[in-house]
Amino acid sequence: MALAYFILLIGGLVFFHEFGHFITARLCGVRVLVFSLGFGPRWTIYxxxxSGTEYCVSLLPLGGYVKMLGEDPAEPLSPQDRPFSFNSQALWKRFLIVFAGPFFNLILPVFIFFFLAFGQNVHPTTIGIVVPGGPAWEQGLRDGDKIVSLDGEDVNYWWEIQDKIASSPDKTLDIVYERDGKLIxxxxxxxxxxxxRYAELGATEKQGQIRVVQTYIKPIVYVxxxxxxAAAGLSSWDRIVSIDxxxxxxxYEVERQLGKLSGKTVKIQALRHESIGNVFGMEMSTxxxxxxxxxxxxxxxxxxxxxxxxxxxxxVHYVQPGTPAETQIGLQRGDKLETLNGQPIPTWSIFERLVYxxxxxxLRNDEEKEFTVTFLRNGVRHEQRFLPTQLSRKGEHNTDVxxxxxxxxxxxxxxxxxxxxxxxxxxxxARQAVWETWDKLKLxxxxxxxxxxxHVPLKDLGGPILIGQIAAKTEDYGWTYFFKVMVMLSINLGLLNLLPVPMLDGGHxxxxxxxAIRREPVSIRIRQIAAYIGLSMILLLMVLVFKNDIERSWASIISVFQ
Structure with a gap:
């Protein structure tokens, strides 16, 4: 199945790219002789x-081509054929025909994301976490509140809140939210x-926020x-499952229910967290x-x-010996994190993400980053500085992480x-198609x-072997994963083809x-020399990516022969 997923992935990308050239050439009046998926010896399907077009499948699936009449300037043409040849067309038509291939790759994600999002269920407008100190917190919103309207317009879905807030920085909005059945x-x-957005690439973006997230925290407690x-028998890291x-x-349901039960004795059922051992320095539990x-x-x-x-x-539940948490900060079990670099920490996951x-x-700027963290221990506030440790490990597909x-x-x-x-x-x-495509294009x-x-090392580049390994994961992750991989590869293919390298669309x-500037075509001799240079560059790139693929897969390759 891995080979089938690979062929389907590459074939789909190549087909859409070449179809861009093909349909634009036809619309511009150029006769298309061959439409081929793949290179090398070909089999005619139809x-x-x-039109006289021959639709083919060729032996090598790593590409494809559209052969047009008169594409080669040296090709002899009869007077009857000349009006239908590529090189006889106006410059703007030739430009559109060549540009259409990469352009179709760049717009393919729009159709994929539209297809994935259409009919999809979405999240409601209930707030999971309100970040302390943010605009929502300052205006009295709390975890569990449900936003009903913004700026006089009803909102029914979380994505509507995101769009309205992101597009309204520094603008005062009317907001109505529901708490315990009452509108406020x-x-x-x-x-x-x-x-x-993408730390490894140094990508950040600014947008309007009120500092709320839809994710909620489950009721695991510190006592x-x-x-x-504690006197009643609850212990730290119990998980409350019911109240009365x-x-x-x-x-937040625990907080609200207890607030409604004033003066009563309540029955609380909880699951006790139990350690079952230690593996590689990490506590295992159930x-x-x-x-x-x-x-x-x-x-x-x-x-x-x-x-x-x-x-x-x-x-803090557990501290790994010898790590910055122990040697630099001095954290102990039961300490409570408060701030990172002077800003309140809303959740542990956000704390880790900010540090990362x-x-x-x-690291991208060849610098070290020191952090200041404050934490509470037995009611006493402590402040420490620390430098996180950086380790290089092998990630998925044996890539360096x-x-x-x-x-x-x-x-x-x-x-x-x-x-x-x-x-x-x-x-x-439509919203998801545009937003997701734009986001992945920027990436x-x-x-x-x-x-x-x-800033991106050449050893991170991958070729057919890596693409095949990624495509094979469809078996485990499903078709949504497959189409998202296709999105990234399609945009990559479109952008790379627009690079001004002879032999690529961008070179043409x-x-x-x-x-257009000189008012006359570049000479055939110069184009031939440039083609050799471009071919050499492409071959060098192929050698590099195959080298990277083989090095990443070397252990697997050796095991086959053992």
Missing amino acids: RSSR STTITPRVFSQV APGSAA DQPVEKW WGLPKTVSLAVPATNNSAASLGLDSAELY DDVKIA TVVVIGAHNLSEYGSPSPIPNAEPLRYA NVLAVAGLFSG LMFFAIE
Whole structure:
């Protein structure tokens, strides 16, 4: 099946690229002689009696071509054929025909993303986490609130909130949200935040945000020593599953339910977290059997915190020996992280992401990045500086991966709200098609630029073997994965073909630009010399990517012969 996925992937990309040349040539009145998928010896699948075009499949599947009448300037043509030849066309027509191949590769993702998004269920407008100190927090929104309208317009889906907020930086918006069945109205002003998108490429973008996310924290708790919760029999890192037989799935549900049960003794059922050993310096654990305790909720001051309960999200559960968390920060089990470089830490995953992104950007600039973290231990605030450790490891497909190590770990789980049917499938699909295509196009442009600037090493390039290995993962990950791989390769193919290298489409476009300036075509002799240079460059690139592929797969290759 791996070969079938590879042929389907490459064949689809080549077909769409060559179809761009083909259909544009036909529209411009140029006669197409051959449409071939692949190179080398070919088998004719169909010959059109009307147009004379021969549709073929060739032996080598790594490419394809469209042969047009009069494409070779030295080709003899009869007076009757000349009006239908490529080189007899106006310059703008020739430009469009050549440009159409890469252009079709660049727009293929629009169709793929539209197809993937159409009919897809989407997330509702319930907030999972409100980041402390952000615009939403300052205006009183909290975890579990449901946004009903923004700027006077009803919102039914999370993507509508994202679009409205991102497009309204520094603009005051009316907002209505629901909490415990009551509607609350206020105003909110999205602020411009810089967000790292692709740290390895140094890519950041600024957009309006109110600092909310849809992901919620599950109710794994930290229990303060000597508290009412501890006396009742709860322990740190228990997972609460119900309160008075009412299931709870989110931490904010625990906070809200306890707030409604003032002066009552409640029954709390929790799963005890149990260690089952240590593997490679990491603690392995599982959830034990349910445990039920009774907890008296005071009539006043009935918050979860007053009972000694807190989300375990920001509490240190385990510290790896010898890592920066132990040797530089001095973290211990039970410490609670507060700030990173003076900014509140909303979740552990965001803490790790911020460190990872900043280290990657610093590494890209040949710099070191030092961080300042504050944490609480037994109610006392501590501040320490640290430099994360960077390790080079082999990732998927045996590629080199830089791992950023802090060495402290929490015990937490996240969830997302159940998707709901989307009543606006066309608008959503169009939005996703444009947004996702633009995002992936920017990523690929940065990657190609990184190759020339040296920020993306040449050893990261891959060829047919790597593409085949990636395509083979379709068996495990499914067709959505396959089409997303096709998107990235299609944009890559389009951008690379636009490079001004002779033998590529971009090389032809370069000669057309020169012809437009000089008012006459570039001489055949110069084009021939340039073609040899371009062919040499392409062959060198092929040697490089095959070398990278073989080095990455060397162990697998050797094992076949052992």
